[in-house]
Amino acid sequence: METVVKIENLVKRYDELVALDHLNLNIASGEIFGLLGPNGSGKTTAISCMLSLLEFNKGKIEIFGKEMTPTAYDIKRQIGVVFQNVAVFDELTVYENIDYFCGLYVYDKKERKKLVDEAIDFVGLGDFIKFRPKKLSGGLLRRLNIACGIAHKPKLIIFDEPTVAVDPQSRNNILEGIKRLNSEGATIIYTSHYMEEVEQICSRIAILDKGRVIAQGTKEELKDMISKGEKISVQVYGISEEQLAKMLKIPGVAGADFADGTISISMNGKSGGIAQIIEFLNENNIGYGRIASELPTLNDVFLELTGKTFRD
Amino acid sequence: MQAFKLYFKIFKRSAFFMVLLYLLIFGLIVALFALNFKSSSDMGFEAQRSRIAVVDNDNSKFSKAFASYINENSQPVELGTGEQAIKDALFFNDADYIIIIPKGFGEDFLKDGNARPQSYSLPNSMRAVYAQRMAESYLKLFDLYIKSGNFSFEQAKENVEADLALKTKTSIVSINKSDTGSLKRTVDYVAYAITCMVILSVSLTMLAIEKGDAKKRNLASPISASKIGLQVFLGNAVVSLICCGMIILLVIAIFREDFFNIYGAWYSLNILIYTLVCLGMSFLIGNLVPKNAVNAVCNVIALGGSFLGGAFVPQSLLSETVKNIAVIDPIFWFVKANNEILSISTFNLKTLSPALYCMLVQLLFAALFFSAAMLAIKYKRTKS
Structure with a gap:
């Protein structure tokens, strides 16, 4: 697949603080690429460097095969950006805001009108075109922010934490919208510190910590990197010490504990151990009730790789 | 010219009303002032009886x-x-x-x-x-x-x-100095109105455009930052000139034929030059002061400058100490230029030189403000 963004050994320092420490990324055309990391891990700095909003100390950024510089206007023309904070003018209406930002890329009035109307339809702001931003709710504002970034139909769209402080319904709408944009051909870079969102929509993910990529791949590849596997909980009426010891001999079972009527079983590596557990319970005439399976999350990946959670 | 058009949309919604308000207040005060003057002065000559x-x-x-x-x-x-x-x-x-x-x-x-x-x-x-x-x-x-x-x-x-x-027929052939004096006092007062109008227009509009996140979108776009900056500056200049034009038209509307003479022309030039000073000052304020402080800064500069510079109180009544301090106030030079223009009876380069000197000082002030604004922009850019 064609590489859309190539970042090599990117270093950005703020005095003593190293915000990006030899960052390397390759983003292919048609991907939804997730940049996942806790606050302060360097996601927004990386985005700002990509957009040439920030000067960096070392490294190279190529977008669409050309070096990205502040004057690379032919590259900028193909990029859309949705910033973390709502980046619109309070004095303009919804329509005027989208029209203005689209006008920075598309000069033909007729074409622009069509694109603006399409963007309004896309984010569902048709009933609010004459509203000023201050009259919009948080969710609607986020939609306006997205419309301003995508109206000119860019090939590469960067979303920098677009769901911060957004209610669950609006968040789902935004995520669905991003998937739609991707299905229409846009390559997406999505930064977030919400691992669930990244897991939900991204085809490939890079986990950032202290300005470094600590892991990169699909979500399955990332989960395979850690020792922790599936965790299965089974409510039982009773189990003997003997049966519990026997359970540990099932292939893939790393550990089993019984407490308060529940057996907690830790599996090694990939998922798929639940069938074996049920079979074991039936064979040993162990009566059971509710069975729950918990797969490892990206937070577990982060925890294992860094020794801390996203929220730390 | 997207940024230029944006400038006017934002100006219309953020500062236009305030500018109109200032113009209205200024108009009312000048009209009252002019009416008062006209009722107390006669255009002809009439013999007085003891x-x-x-x-x-x-x-x-x-x-x-x-x-x-x-x-x-x-x-x-x-x-x-x-x-x-x-x-x-x-x-x-x-x-x-x-x-x-x-x-x-x-x-x-x-x-x-x-x-x-x-x-x-x-x-x-x-x-x-x-x-x-x-x-x-x-x-x-x-x-x-x-x-x-x-x-x-x-x-x-x-x-x-x-x-x-036997009586001698008396007719007035020279320009009635007292008329131009009244006009001059009005033009002095223009300094206050135009300072407020330009500072509010330019600073408020610029601050809205330069708002952090929206500005980032501009910078990420395929239009260069300098091009956008130039369009915004052009917007500033046009709005300032509109303010200047509105003020001059208002003075003309009130004083009519009294303005259409050489004094009126030189006063207009002086107002135009002072508008450039205000433009520079506003450009600096727009780059230094937060939005919620613009009104306060505008009042301090306009009122303080007008009192210190002699726009409200004639410069002849100011003490020497005050005058020495006032040399750092552009309004002082604006009013001084008006005084010099009023004192001229025959216009030539020699008689005009004191007034031209005052105008030159004002232009230096404008250049100083622009330079300081450019430094502020550079500092902000480096800092961010």
């Missing part, structure tokens, strides 16, 4: 003729009897000049022409001087006719009155 009281104790033929002439050519004042009445009339400013004709005055005068009536005049009064001259002229002329020996008493009286009735 208030004279004549007390004729002689009742001779000559004294009657003399008293009659004085009464016909003055505002006669009735006077009570006694010395106290004379003192009261002068003390209470009821009469400018009092003539007491003593008994036998007519006979004495016709004998040798040297006799004079007793007179009292209001101290430091021009009209008293005119009254004295009128009486003296009558007596001297009458004496001349009598002494010539060719005229009877009646003929002499008729000739004297005919001679003194």
Whole structure:
């Protein structure tokens, strides 16, 4: 697949603080690429460097095969950006805001009108075109922010934490919208510190910590990197010490504990151990009730790789 | 020209109302000022009559003729009897000049022409001087006719009155300085209005455009930052010129023909130059001051500068210390330029040089503000 963004050994320092420490990324055309990391891990700095909003100390950024510089206007023309904070003018209406930002890329009035109307339809702001931003709710504002970034139909769209402080319904709408944009051909870079969102929509993910990529791949590849596997909980009426010891001999079972009527079983590596557990319970005439399976999350990946959670 | 168009949309919604408000207030004040001035000044020339009281104790033929002439050519004042009445009339400013004709005055005068009536005049009064001259002229002329020996008493009286009735026609050919003075005071006051209008227009609009996150979108776009900056600056310049034009039009609307002369032209040039100073100042404020502080800063600069610079109080009333401090206030140079323009009666390079010097100082202020603004922009960019 064609590489859309190539970042090599990117270093950005703020005095003593190293915000990006030899960052390397390759983003292919048609991907939804997730940049996942806790606050302060360097996601927004990386985005700002990509957009040439920030000067960096070392490294190279190529977008669409050309070096990205502040004057690379032919590259900028193909990029859309949705910033973390709502980046619109309070004095303009919804329509005027989208029209203005689209006008920075598309000069033909007729074409622009069509694109603006399409963007309004896309984010569902048709009933609010004459509203000023201050009259919009948080969710609607986020939609306006997205419309301003995508109206000119860019090939590469960067979303920098677009769901911060957004209610669950609006968040789902935004995520669905991003998937739609991707299905229409846009390559997406999505930064977030919400691992669930990244897991939900991204085809490939890079986990950032202290300005470094600590892991990169699909979500399955990332989960395979850690020792922790599936965790299965089974409510039982009773189990003997003997049966519990026997359970540990099932292939893939790393550990089993019984407490308060529940057996907690830790599996090694990939998922798929639940069938074996049920079979074991039936064979040993162990009566059971509710069975729950918990797969490892990206937070577990982060925890294992860094020794801390996203929220730390 | 997306950013240029954006500028006007934002200006319309963030500062236009305030600019109109300032223009309206300024217009009202200037209109009241002009009306007040026009009612207290006359465009033509009208002779003033002195208030004279004549007390004729002689009742001779000559004294009657003399008293009659004085009464016909003055505002006669009735006077009570006694010395106290004379003192009261002068003390209470009821009469400018009092003539007491003593008994036998007519006979004495016709004998040798040297006799004079007793007179009292209001101290430091021009009209008293005119009254004295009128009486003296009558007596001297009458004496001349009598002494010539060719005229009877009646003929002499008729000739004297005919001679003194001759009047000189007066017409005003030069520009009425007091008119331009009133215009000048209004133009001084323009400094306050234009400072407020330009600072509010430019600073508020710029701050809205330069708002952090929206600005980031501009920077991420395929239009260069310098191009957007230039379009915004062009917007600033156009809005400032509109403010300047509106102010000049308002002054013209109020003063009309008084403005259409060489003084009006030079005042307009001075206003235009001062607008550039305000533009530079606003550009700096727009880059330094947060949005919620713009109104306060605008008031401090406009009011403080106007008082210090002599826009509200004539510079002639300012102390030397204040004037020395005021040299750092552009309004001081704006008002000084107006003063210099007003003092010119013949316009040439030599007479204009003091005014041109003041305008040059204002241009230096404008350049200083622009340079400081550019430094502020560079500092902000480096910092971010």
